[in-house]
Amino acid sequence: MIRTISDLQKRDLNHVWHPCSQMKDYEDFPPIVIKSGKGIYLYDENGKQYIDAVSSWWVNLFGHCNERISTALANQAFQLEHAIFANFTHEPAILLAEKLVEITPDGLSKVFFADNGSSAIEVALKMSFQYHMQKNKQSKKRFLALTDAYHGETLGALSVGGVGLYNQVFQPLLLDTVRVQGPDCFRCPFNEKPNNCNTPCITAVEEKLKLHHEEIAAIIIEPLIQAAAGMKMYPPSYLKKLKALCLQYDVHLIADEIAVGFGRTGTMFACEQAGITPDFMCLSKGLTGGYLPLSVVLTTDDVYEAFYDDYQTMKAFLHSHSYTGNPLACRVALEVLQIFEDEHYIKQIEEKSTYMKELASKIFQHHPYVGEYRQTGMVGAIELVKNKETKEPFPSEERIGYHIYQIALEKGLLLRPLGNTLYFMPPYVISKKEIRIMIGLTHESIQQYFENVQNSKVVLEVE
Numbered sequence: 001m002i003r004t005i006s007d008l009q010k011r012d013l014n015h016v017w018h019p020c021s022q023m024k025d026y027e028d029f030p031p032i033v034i035k036s037g038k039g040i041y042l043y044d045e046n047g048k049q050y051i052d053a054v055s056s057w058w059v060n061l062f063g064h065c066n067e068r069i070s071t072a073l074a075n076q077a078f079q080l081e082h083a084i085f086a087n088f089t090h091e092p093a094i095l096l097a098e099k100l101v102e103i104t105p106d107g108l109s110k111v112f113f114a115d116n117g118s119s120a121i122e123v124a125l126k127m128s129f130q131y132h133m134q135k136n137k138q139s140k141k142r143f144l145a146l147t148d149a150y151h152g153e154t155l156g157a158l159s160v161g162g163v164g165l166y167n168q169v170f171q172p173l174l175l176d177t178v179r180v181q182g183p184d185c186f187r188c189p190f191n192e193k194p195n196n197c198n199t200p201c202i203t204a205v206e207e208k209l210k211l212h213h214e215e216i217a218a219i220i221i222e223p224l225i226q227a228a229a230g231m232k233m234y235p236p237s238y239l240k241k242l243k244a245l246c247l248q249y250d251v252h253l254i255a256d257e258i259a260v261g262f263g264r265t266g267t268m269f270a271c272e273q274a275g276i277t278p279d280f281m282c283l284s285k286g287l288t289g290g291y292l293p294l295s296v297v298l299t300t301d302d303v304y305e306a307f308y309d310d311y312q313t314m315k316a317f318l319h320s321h322s323y324t325g326n327p328l329a330c331r332v333a334l335e336v337l338q339i340f341e342d343e344h345y346i347k348q349i350e351e352k353s354t355y356m357k358e359l360a361s362k363i364f365q366h367h368p369y370v371g372e373y374r375q376t377g378m379v380g381a382i383e384l385v386k387n388k389e390t391k392e393p394f395p396s397e398e399r400i401g402y403h404i405y406q407i408a409l410e411k412g413l414l415l416r417p418l419g420n421t422l423y424f425m426p427p428y429v430i431s432k433k434e435i436r437i438m439i440g441l442t443h444e445s446i447q448q449y450f451e452n453v454q455n456s457k458v459v460l461e462v463e
Contacts (some may be wrong), residue, residue, distance in 0.1 A: 037064025118152030146182030150228030266377030
């Protein structure tokens with residue numbers, strides 16, 4: 001049977017409904033058929049390579065087809081692929097739980113397994129709510145979340161999300177969340193300087209807590225970076241003050257480190273930079289280095305003990321997933337954590353992120369349509385604006401980021417945008433030479449787009 005690229009694309013579009021996509025776009029821009037991957041590169045069926053600058057939706061840490069991780073997965077597959085996790089256990093899950101407790105902030109001592117990021121959020125929300133019910137705090141039935149937050153796309157996760165693109169249509173189905181203005185350092189209403197910020201924006205949270213703390217079970221937050229919002233970044237002091245408010249008003253703090261954990265912000269976990277321990281920490285994405293679905297929720301002895309009682313009291317946390325604690329995923333996650341240690345990746349991240357920031361800042365700071373280049377750890381973001389002085393954004397319907405993304409793909413760079421924001425979140429195995437190429441191709445793509453726009457305007461004026 002002859003298998004052509006166009007045939008594969010046609011068969012894909014006959015049956016596959018792709019995520020986060022308007023499928024009509026695929027009529028003019030069909031899906032790229034990927035055949036293999038190695039290191040920071042993906043290879044399509046024609047052999048063309050693409051730098052995976054977004055770590056394939058932020059999951060890949062140590063490169064595609066990493067030999068150590070692949071070997072660990074293969075070995076585990078010949079020993080135990082899965083077993084029910086109720087009343088059974090296995091060594092990979094035990095070792096992983098022990099290791100996670102060891103490396104996460106002090107006080108997180110219990111690990112609950114789930115199978116994806118949204119599920120981890122659901123677990124944390126339900127645990128917090130049930131905890132308060134079992135502590136006779138019956139009024140605590142709501143959650144507080146930031147504007148522009150993103151926590152996943154199941155209904156509970158959407159309820160605490162604040163990106164209208166994802167949750168607006170589902171509003172009639174969602175929980176009644178208390179929404180508070182989050183930090184926006186690029187367009188700071190207080191005119192604070194990034195390197196000398198006293199985070200006055202935290203007062204918005206305090207005001208909401210004063211009014212609603214008796215009905216709020218938990219605050220949920222993406223530490224240091226609001227990712228889907230356009231890589232909005234804010235200082236650790238905001239987290240520190242937020243934790244203090246949670247303690248003051250008897251409200252749990254849920255740290256959604258699904259996107260920012262495992263070195264993305266420059267430390268193993270973002271909460272470390274604020275020196276805080278949340279009541280719940282949700283982890284996924286990089287946990288398995290991009291190999292298999294797995295998520296965990298870490299919590300405290302205090303939370304755990306509120307559920308620990310005789311069966312007849314019905315205080316158990318009755319939540320499960322068929323693939324809870326999957327041995328393959330747990331074994332892969334163990335190898336990922338071992339690679340961090342053996343190859344000193346936090347130190348490597350520090351060195352590479354410094355290089356990336358210096359180079360990108362130099363290249364983009366004077367571009368007329370780049371409002372800001374910002375970076376936290378190995379996450380860099382280019383915010384495109386229509387007017388650099390006023391920071392006026394481009395209208396969303398112009399899809400500036402999407403068009404630049406298409407140009408970059410032609411050049412062999414996967415640079416998926418978030419609205420008017422382009423971002424780098426490459427695998428940690430990227431070299432300094434590859435960082436230069438990644439940034440250079442991004443600059444070329446931005447230049448080409450705006451040159452095309454300007455040329456189009458000239459043609460229209462002539463006509």
